[in-house]
Amino acid sequence: MNSDMRIKIRPATDKDIDYVIAINIECLPEHYPLSFWLEHLSKYGDVFYVAEVDDKIVGYVLTRVEEGESLFHIGKKVKKGHIVSVAVRENYRRRGIATYLLSTVLSILVHLYEASEAYLEVRVSNVPAIKLYEKLGFEILRKIEGYYLDGEDAYLMAKRLK
């Protein structure tokens, strides 16, 4: 891969799902049935993005929009963007692709959905992802003990969007 590769970001379509699932399996231990991906595509397709290099999908971010209690103001009901899964193929990392995907989705959460917060869970050992989220303005709110199937803890990280 050369250093002047062109990265293109666009919303996912149903034709992308097989590639997205393959990247998810390659990059993360948390996997989901086909129905999960298709349901998110139909309900929250505006915040399900893929990144392409040379017409091949190399990364994705899957997001869902939720209404519920604010993570910052107890008792307040808000719209929240939930970053469910993000991954970039190993050979394409550290080129800003995840930053591009996530900042695009965060902007759509604000402007299209009028969400006021975004949040996610991440393994406490996943330093690259934690650093990425901190760079985007997410902060660690708390630890969720035993969140993952293998027993690892998660950090709950969140960001105010307005």
Ligand SMILES: CC(=O)SCCNC(=O)CCNC(=O)[C@H](O)C(C)(C)COP(=O)(O)OP(=O)(O)OC[C@H]1O[C@@H](n2cnc3c(N)ncnc32)[C@H](O)[C@@H]1OP(=O)(O)O
């Ligand atoms: C909610 C969830 O999905 S949590 C799980 C997140 N996904 C995964 O862990 C899957 C496996 N990992 C990956 O796919 C990738 O490493 C990702 C998605 C975490 C990051 O993707 P990338 O495209 O490489 O991120 P990007 O290039 O935008 O990095 C932005 C910043 O994040 C930080 N960062 C990214 N990777 C690393 C790393 N390996 N070590 C330290 N910091 C890192 C850096 O600050 C980086 O900025 P810099 O390159 O200028 O120093």
Ligand SMILES: [Zn+2]
């Ligand atoms: Zn989650």
